Amino acid sequence: MLSICETQCIAKPNASASVASVCKLLLSLIVFSGLIALGFMHIGAWMVFPFAGLELVLVVLAFVVVLRHRDDYEKITLAEDYVEIEQCVLGKVKHIRFQRYWTRVTLREGENGKTSLWLGSHNQEVEFGRDTMSNAQRDELVSHLKRTLQKLNN
Amino acid sequence: MSTTTVAHHDEHQEHPTGIMRWLTTTNHKDIGTMYLTFSLVMFLVGGCMILGIRAELFKPGLQLMNPEFFNQLIGVHALIMIFAALMPAATGFANWMLPLQLGAPDMALPRLNNWGFWILPPSAVLLTLPFTLALFGIGDGALATGWTFYPPLSIQGGLGVDFAIFAIHLLGISSVLGSINIIVTIFNMRAPGMTLMKMPLFAWGWLITAFLLIATIPVLAGAVTMLLTDRHFGTHFFNAAGGGDPIMFQHLFWFFGHPEVYILLLPVWGFIPQILQTFSRKPMYGYKAQVYSLWGIGALSVVVWAHHFFAAGMPVPALLYFMYSTMAISLPLAVLFYCWIRTMWKGSMSFETPMLFTVGWIILFGIGGLTGLVLADVAADAQYHNSYFVVAHFHYTLFAGGIMGIMAGVYYWLPKMTGHMYNEKLGKLHFWLTAISFNVTFIPQFFVGLAGMPRRIPDYALQFAEFNMISSIGAFVLGLSQLLLVYNIISCVRGGQKATDRVWEGAVGLEWTLPSPPPYHSFTEQPVVK
Numbered sequence A: 001m002l003s004i005c006e007t008q009c010i011a012k013p014n015a016s017a018s019v020a021s022v023c024k025l026l027l028s029l030i031v032f033s034g035l036i037a038l039g040f041m042h043i044g045a046w047m048v049f050p051f052a053g054l055e056l057v058l059v060v061l062a063f064v065v066v067l068r069h070r071d072d073y074e075k076i077t078l079a080e081d082y083v084e085i086e087q088c089v090l091g092k093v094k095h096i097r098f099q100r101y102w103t104r105v106t107l108r109e110g111e112n113g114k115t116s117l118w119l120g121s122h123n124q125e126v127e128f129g130r131d132t133m134s135n136a137q138r139d140e141l142v143s144h145l146k147r148t149l150q151k152l153n154n
Numbered sequence B: 001m002s003t004t005t006v007a008h009h010d011e012h013q014e015h016p017t018g019i020m021r022w023l024t025t026t027n028h029k030d031i032g033t034m035y036l037t038f039s040l041v042m043f044l045v046g047g048c049m050i051l052g053i054r055a056e057l058f059k060p061g062l063q064l065m066n067p068e069f070f071n072q073l074i075g076v077h078a079l080i081m082i083f084a085a086l087m088p089a090a091t092g093f094a095n096w097m098l099p100l101q102l103g104a105p106d107m108a109l110p111r112l113n114n115w116g117f118w119i120l121p122p123s124a125v126l127l128t129l130p131f132t133l134a135l136f137g138i139g140d141g142a143l144a145t146g147w148t149f150y151p152p153l154s155i156q157g158g159l160g161v162d163f164a165i166f167a168i169h170l171l172g173i174s175s176v177l178g179s180i181n182i183i184v185t186i187f188n189m190r191a192p193g194m195t196l197m198k199m200p201l202f203a204w205g206w207l208i209t210a211f212l213l214i215a216t217i218p219v220l221a222g223a224v225t226m227l228l229t230d231r232h233f234g235t236h237f238f239n240a241a242g243g244g245d246p247i248m249f250q251h252l253f254w255f256f257g258h259p260e261v262y263i264l265l266l267p268v269w270g271f272i273p274q275i276l277q278t279f280s281r282k283p284m285y286g287y288k289a290q291v292y293s294l295w296g297i298g299a300l301s302v303v304v305w306a307h308h309f310f311a312a313g314m315p316v317p318a319l320l321y322f323m324y325s326t327m328a329i330s331l332p333l334a335v336l337f338y339c340w341i342r343t344m345w346k347g348s349m350s351f352e353t354p355m356l357f358t359v360g361w362i363i364l365f366g367i368g369g370l371t372g373l374v375l376a377d378v379a380a381d382a383q384y385h386n387s388y389f390v391v392a393h394f395h396y397t398l399f400a401g402g403i404m405g406i407m408a409g410v411y412y413w414l415p416k417m418t419g420h421m422y423n424e425k426l427g428k429l430h431f432w433l434t435a436i437s438f439n440v441t442f443i444p445q446f447f448v449g450l451a452g453m454p455r456r457i458p459d460y461a462l463q464f465a466e467f468n469m470i471s472s473i474g475a476f477v478l479g480l481s482q483l484l485l486v487y488n489i490i491s492c493v494r495g496g497q498k499a500t501d502r503v504w505e506g507a508v509g510l511e512w513t514l515p516s517p518p519p520y521h522s523f524t525e526q527p528v529v530k
Helices: A019-042 A048-067 A135-153 B019-024 B028-056 B067-102 B110-118 B120-135 B159-188 B201-232 B246-280 B287-301 B305-312 B316-328 B330-344 B353-376 B378-384 B388-418 B424-450 B462-494
Strands: A002-005 A008-011 A073-078 A082-089 A092-099 A104-109 A115-121 A124-128
Touching: A002 A135, A008 A135, A019 A048, A019 B159, A019 B201, A019 B246, A048 B159, A048 B201, A073 A135, A092 A115, A104 A135, A115 A135, B019 B028, B028 B067, B028 B110, B028 B120, B028 B388, B028 B462, B067 B120, B067 B159, B067 B201, B067 B246, B067 B388, B110 B120, B110 B159, B120 B159, B159 B201, B201 B246, B201 B287, B246 B287, B246 B305, B246 B330, B246 B353, B246 B388, B287 B330, B305 B316, B305 B378, B316 B330, B316 B353, B316 B378, B330 B353, B353 B378, B353 B388, B353 B424, B388 B424, B388 B462, B424 B462
Parallel strands: none
Antiparallel strands: A002 A008, A008 A073, A073 A082, A082 A092, A104 A115, A115 A124
């Protein structure tokens, strides 16, 4: 997922579930399975309950594992005298800065036809949007960055 | 200024080869292939067991086996066909096709996916091992209770019951892990633009199946664990002699067992409309109606369980409730049938093997559904309960409705999976032999059932001899004709005419936008659905 405005570009991994929808889903599963387990416990089949509980814990854990990457993002900010790349993975934010005038934007083609977008200067590079953008989106972003950098540098 | 250099690498394009590829793989297509292969092997194993049974029933009297071994074969045949053949086949398709249809790079939890599969082979070993152990004088063979484990027989049974209980636990764990993975994948990994109501119907079918599994597997797990403690730890949950209630086990078992029928059928109902629209070359009719009907059937399936044991006795209001609620399932099912037929109506139809299996499936599954209505009637059920009518009914539902549907799916997606076209002539021959011999096998069973022949007996009255002979001949032709499927799959994997990306002229969906076979990592770029 890529969003571009004049001096800022944000790439995020695709996640089709919202936290609210997952909460609703989990709540309905817990209520439904819980009612079944309680019903059987009521007639003496209490051993259904621990299995249902264990299973619901697994379902919740599975969504936690997947959704914790939901807020990951990569951001490029074109500031007055620098270009900042911000990478957020599992809540840990890393900032990488290059001097704006010297920043080079490169698009490379891999063996499998997949392109990769690199930003760098002074023999140091960082890849942007490796798993979050398509080739077409990378093309679009490269053109935008080159055009904007040229405008700002002049 | 802090800077980072990140080397570009493509290590995720590489994967192990040989046996390690299959043991350690987290790739959805590899795991799907393993599920489908396991399912085919177990389908043949379970099929061989039933051929032994039909050989015994070829003539009245005891010919080949003693009654206890006969009962063991019946119970293990059912468990294998349900848990080790049909369910893994549907899970195999889910693994292969859901990520492709949803535009996802893989399943949401790939490692969990690997564990989910590798639990299956040990459970199959547990189910069948007691037969082998008995040959060496250990134990008295597999469980002889039928797949339903009813106490008190299961409390009194031998070592085979314990093996089956542990096998059920493992199979249940595998199903739950698979279901969790599928729910998370469908909810979180759909391509941008693919709203829930734009999902392929197969994804809907599997989503409801996964919910049903999550709701009902703990009930089965609890029931068989209580059975285990009754057998070995002195509890009396189901032991009437100790104040327990054997009927409670029937409630627990069928609370799982009836939804299980829909667990086996819902994924098939998901992809059958896709096959129909492909070979009718027109859009699917009533997508929303089908989605709501699938939900309706899923919801009703968990509130009708007691129709399986009307004969055990229950209050009249309960009888009436379970009768009417069971019959109510026919309403959403009728909507599905209408939509399937309307999808074909005035279409530019062609009858390649997947379409032949699908049309045959609609007719034969229809017979299974209609005979189910007869059994839902409390008054009629008293006559037909525990007779061969029931056996014929559930084979029209589960063989025609389940396995023939899976076969339609195999022929439909095989060229996409392997990159080669299968042998169309052999495919059509396989369909006709299967459809005809299936009817030759099971129509006589309706007749002997109506005439009063009970199920699960190795010997029978002389009046049933001719129909049983015809049924056995049909079963052997049915069994042997499945070798055509095996040959067709193997030859398709090994080579053949190259399949195009779209394979079928009328095919619609993201999976057909990829090459045949799809690359190891399916979508290196995120597709967008408009």
